[in-house]
Amino acid sequence: MKIEILGTGCSKCDKLQKLTEEILKETGISATVEKVSDMQKIIGYGVMKTPAFVVDSKVKAVGRVPSKDEIKKFIQD
């Protein structure tokens, strides 16, 4: 599984990345977490508001830091 955190370097993006890594550690699910700050790629996903949470090229949340439970659900689906 590939998780991408789309962000242009705002504090919320870092927060989302840390939260995601924490959850992966807790649940023991193996996935690669990649931070995407390239504007072309972000726009390519149709995202205009960062941070965004992307699992296997599917946009799950835009413009906010989802709660822990939400992230777990996104990963487990």
Place this chain on the structure above:
Amino acid sequence: MFLAIDWVLNLITHYLSYGLTTLIRWVLTLLGRNTSLLESVQYKGAVDFFFYDTMKIFLMLSVIIFIVSIIRSFFPPERTKKLLGEGKTRGFLGNIFAALLGIVTPFCSCSAVPVFIGFIEAGVPLGVTFSFLISSPMVNEVALVMLWGLFGWKIALLYIVAGLTIAIIAGMIIGKMHLEKYVEEYVYTIKMGDLEIITPTWKQRFIDGWNYVLEILIKIWPYVLIGIAIGAVMHGWAPAGLLAKYAGKDNPFAVFIAVLIGVPLYSNAAGTIPIVKELTRLGMPMGTALAFMMSVTALSLPEMIILRKVLKPRLLAVFVGIMTISIVLIGYLFNIILP
């Protein structure tokens, strides 16, 4: 209901002032200092002003930011982009529509670049995109609360109307100038993905609203406190009319200088508006004050640096130039028509 809230605020203010004064008196007596300052009218005025205005502003910020956040959850930028790009709203109507949508679409300067590219890619004309980019940061909820709470709803409304007018006219001028070639080339080559708009549940809207209130309050509370504290000291000690000689209507450069001072005070509507309120009491005319506040919210160095990623220097200069001129003009206009 407002009267009841006001009564409670006054009561709490009374007790907080009393508590603080007792504490200061105790410390001063312990140090063997003179406590006559605490008996002065100036001191009482300043302390009451500080507690009352602080509580009122934080209360208003919480309620209004929450409501604004709920309204905004219905207007994600993806939807705004679609509304503006469908081509039904070309020309003048497009600018009006974009300026209005700028108020309800959530926006921060950190997402200015993706929003700009997204709009252009969706076929939104350059001038219409600018109307949106101007009104969105200028007519923002923090500035509105501060204006409403400290100056009253009439001035807040005036600020909204003036902000929208500038956004519409500046966007139209930029559109008429045909500056499309001064947008960085790569912007036109980007292909935007189609994102399915996720409609949040009501529960999600409330959670997001509450989180947004916390986020904003955590970010701005020190500025609000410092701004109101400086305002309180001025309220207690600076006599009304002190500034009239320098910043009054007779000084033709006052508006222009005020706008220049406002640019580096970016996004600090929270800290500057309480001070501006006192400046008007000291004799700064309302037009000058409004122009100053607009330059604080609408023109900022960090946003220009961000916009430079998509605009060539020439277009950026045109944008800043038009904004400065229209804000200065609005300032003069209000100085003429307002009492």
